[in-house]
Amino acid sequence: MNGIMNWIRRHLVAFAALVVLAYLLVPNVIVAVFSFNDPEGKFNYNFNRFSTDGWTNPCGTAGICDAVGLSLRIGLTASLVATILGTMIAFALGRYRFRGRSGTNLLIFMPMATPEVVMGSSLLTLFLMMGLPTGPLAILIAHIMFCISFVVVAVKARVATLDPKLEEAAADLGATPFQTFLRVTLPLSAPGIAAGALLAFSLSFDDYIITNFNASPSSITFPMYVWGASARGVPVQVYVIGTVMFLIALTVVMVGQLISNRRNRQVA
Amino acid sequence: MGESQKGDLHLVALTKTFGAFTAVQPMDLTIPQGSFFALLGPSGCGKTTTLRMIAGLEAPSAGSIRIGEQDITATKAHQRNVNTVFQSYALFPHMTVLDNVMFGLKRRGDKDARRKALEALELVQLEGLGGRKPAQLSGGMQQRVALARALVNRPDVLLLDEPLGALDLKLRRQMQIELKRIQQEVGLTFIHVTHDQEEAMTMADTIAVMNQGVVEQIGDPATLYEQPRSTFVANFLGQSNLLRAKVVPGSPREGVALVRSHDADLEVAVDHLPQGASDVWLGVRPEKLRLGESGGPNRLRGTVRDVSFTGVAIQYIVRMPWGRELTVVQQNDGSARATLGEDVTVSWAAEHGFALDASQDADAGAMVEDDV
Ligand SMILES: Nc1ncnc2c1ncn2[C@@H]1O[C@H](COP(=O)(O)OP(=O)(O)OP(=O)(O)O)[C@@H](O)[C@H]1O
Ligand SMILES: [Mg+2]
Numbered sequence: 053m054n055g056i057m058n059w060i061r062r063h064l065v066a067f068a069a070l071v072v073l074a075y076l077l078v079p080n081v082i083v084a085v086f087s088f089n090d091p092e093g094k095f096n097y098n099f100n101r102f103s104t105d106g107w108t109n110p111c112g113t114a115g116i117c118d119a120v121g122l123s124l125r126i127g128l129t130a131s132l133v134a135t136i137l138g139t140m141i142a143f144a145l146g147r148y149r150f151r152g153r154s155g156t157n158l159l160i161f162m163p164m165a166t167p168e169v170v171m172g173s174s175l176l177t178l179f180l181m182m183g184l185p186t187g188p189l190a191i192l193i194a195h196i197m198f199c200i201s202f203v204v205v206a207v208k209a210r211v212a213t214l215d216p217k218l219e220e221a222a223a224d225l226g227a228t229p230f231q232t233f234l235r236v237t238l239p240l241s242a243p244g245i246a247a248g249a250l251l252a253f254s255l256s257f258d259d260y261i262i263t264n265f266n267a268s269p270s271s272i273t274f275p276m277y278v279w280g281a282s283a284r285g286v287p288v289q290v291y292v293i294g295t296v297m298f299l300i301a302l303t304v305v306m307v308g309q310l311i312s313n314r315r316n317r318q319v320a
Numbered sequence: 321m322g323e324s325q326k327g328d329l330h331l332v333a334l335t336k337t338f339g340a341f342t343a344v345q346p347m348d349l350t351i352p353q354g355s356f357f358a359l360l361g362p363s364g365c366g367k368t369t370t371l372r373m374i375a376g377l378e379a380p381s382a383g384s385i386r387i388g389e390q391d392i393t394a395t396k397a398h399q400r401n402v403n404t405v406f407q408s409y410a411l412f413p414h415m416t417v418l419d420n421v422m423f424g425l426k427r428r429g430d431k432d433a434r435r436k437a438l439e440a441l442e443l444v445q446l447e448g449l450g451g452r453k454p455a456q457l458s459g460g461m462q463q464r465v466a467l468a469r470a471l472v473n474r475p476d477v478l479l480l481d482e483p484l485g486a487l488d489l490k491l492r493r494q495m496q497i498e499l500k501r502i503q504q505e506v507g508l509t510f511i512h513v514t515h516d517q518e519e520a521m522t523m524a525d526t527i528a529v530m531n532q533g534v535v536e537q538i539g540d541p542a543t544l545y546e547q548p549r550s551t552f553v554a555n556f557l558g559q560s561n562l563l564r565a566k567v568v569p570g571s572p573r574e575g576v577a578l579v580r581s582h583d584a585d586l587e588v589a590v591d592h593l594p595q596g597a598s599d600v601w602l603g604v605r606p607e608k609l610r611l612g613e614s615g616g617p618n619r620l621r622g623t624v625r626d627v628s629f630t631g632v633a634i635q636y637i638v639r640m641p642w643g644r645e646l647t648v649v650q651q652n653d654g655s656a657r658a659t660l661g662e663d664v665t666v667s668w669a670a671e672h673g674f675a676l677d678a679s680q681d682a683d684a685g686a687m688v689e690d691d692v
Contacts, residue, residue, distance in 0.1 A: 215410065218413075221411075222412075223398045225423050225470075225473065226473070235423075239414050240413070240414055
């Protein structure tokens with residue numbers, strides 16, 4: 053009796069972890085499985101027959117690859133710009149005392165706290181007032197705006213753990229302020245910056261609500277495409293692209309883990 | 321040494337204030353090239369602040385810093401040929417030990433960086449560990465990497481801010497000997513900050529004792545110990561018995577003055593007496609006092625209140641008739657011992673006493689042993 057209780061107690065954590073993992077992964081597995089379906093009719097809801105049509109011809113549905121391309125371009129540009137600006141803001145907030153610092157700290161959270169519908173509609177109003185037409189540029193500006201918040205939060209957490217003595221040591225050893233930043237500050241904050249950049253990209257790539265407000269008929273992003281298609285029947289290609297995106301994300305995370313593991317236990 | 325050399329470090333009226341608080345009072349110091357100089361003082365007396373000004377990490381509020389003839393007061397930390405071993409080591413965690421040590425050389429574009437760094441690691445006895453990350457080293461090893469990283473640049477001045485503070489006692493003693501050896505081997509100027517008086521005395525050629533932002537006294541360890549010039553130095557460096565006394569005019573012998581303390585006439589060497597003083601603290605170190613009359617012409621009678629045996633020595637607490645307690649330390653050399661409650665004579669020689677101006681607090685700088 054005692055033995056059984058002990059066994060359960062010892063394996064409870066592992067068991068709970070498995071359940072949670074399954075809960076998280078099942079949707080992705082379904083998407084992957086259905087990417088090999090040859091659906092009967094327009095809707096890909098029942099597994100009909102195994103087929104690789106979706107994989108051999110991913111652009112087979114009109115407009116889907118244009119949508120993915122646009123999302124990738126916006127996602128990459130938005131995350132790049134947001135990462136640069138957000139990193140600078142994070143350093144300023146984390147390192148220096150200045151007037152308006154606590155105000156900025158608070159305002160940085162606003163885009164994360166504001167409901168997307170509200171933000172999307174108010175941005176649309178703003179762009180129209182300024183005479184900026186809806187379309188890719190408006191979407192990009194909106195994405196950069198909300199991505200910055202997430203980058204700042206990720207980088208600031210990292211900067212807070214940096215020992216300022218290390219930068220003093222670098223200066224003491226003859227490194228100019230620029231060299232110090234390049235060789236000490238930047239490498240040490242890299243994990244935070246990378247996390248911020250990945251987060252920004254996936255948020256941008258994924259965003260529907262804000263994007264939809266500021267899009268023009270010719271600027272259809274991937275989420276908009278899927279949303280539009282779902283009313284008429286989702287093509288298999290959507291599942292294929294979803295699976296690919298998942299695999300890419302998985303690879304990036306695993307490579308990141310591998311690098312940080314190697315960093316932590318490197319014996320001569 | 322003697323005459324001024326090219327690489328001597330000069331601090332001229334160097335001052336640091338933080339708001340209304342003065343951390344370092346105007347300080348004048350000359351530290352000869354190649355010497356092992358210790359800056360000794362209690363916590364918060366301004367040692368780190370002084371070092372940071374020399375390193376260029378803190379801008380002085382006033383005064384100047386020169387190395388030889390060159391004024392470096394206005395230069396930035398990275399422009400100074402001064403390196404620091406930080407108390408927390410501050411090793412770069414993302415670099416290997418070898419990269420840490422090469423950091424300074426590479427900034428100056430030294431083509432020979434690798435060889436020099438390997439040599440420096442050998443000097444601190446860490447050969448073969450260059451490929452490790454700092455986190456994979458013990459505290460003592462990290463300390464030596466920090467030392468190698470600073471040494472390898474052959475700075476004009478090497479600053480060490482309590483580098484042994486984090487080590488346990490045994491490793492600390494070992495590293496003290498090591499540090500001294502390395503300093504003699506490479507011949508650089510070392511400024512070693514510590515609040516451990518024993519560490520300062522065993523390692524340094526010259527010690528500056530600091531208190532509340534002021535250098536109280538500078539000298540070699542023996543002079544500071546035998547002839548302290550303030551009660552703070554007398555108590556901070558070792559232990560002292562201080563007796564209130566008045567200077568008596570006239571002289572019993574050549575080179576000796578008389579002071580009177582509680583009806584006893586006591587002799588003290590004239591050059592141990594501050595000039596023109598009339599009220600003084602007469603100080604004697606515990607190990608200079610003898611039980612019995614063999615110590616010298618100065619005699620006081622009292623009662624033994626406490627005896628503690630420490631192995632190499634026996635420490636007695638002897639109470640004077642007026643209540644003051646003297647500490648007497650006798651070598652455990654087989655001579656007769658006193659027992660608790662015994663009435664004894666305490667004696668010492670004229671040249672073993674020192675007199676300090678009586679306007680000072682007799683307990684300044686004394687360790688509060690009960691708190692330790
Ligand atoms: N940046 C600062 N702002 C305000 N006060 C400071 C600052 N740095 C140091 N001080 C004050 O200056 C005094 C001297 O500090 P310092 O760090 O030089 O002491 P220390 O002698 O190195 O002491 P410890 O042995 O504890 O390291 C302290 O009272 C400290 O509070
Ligand atoms: Mg200090």
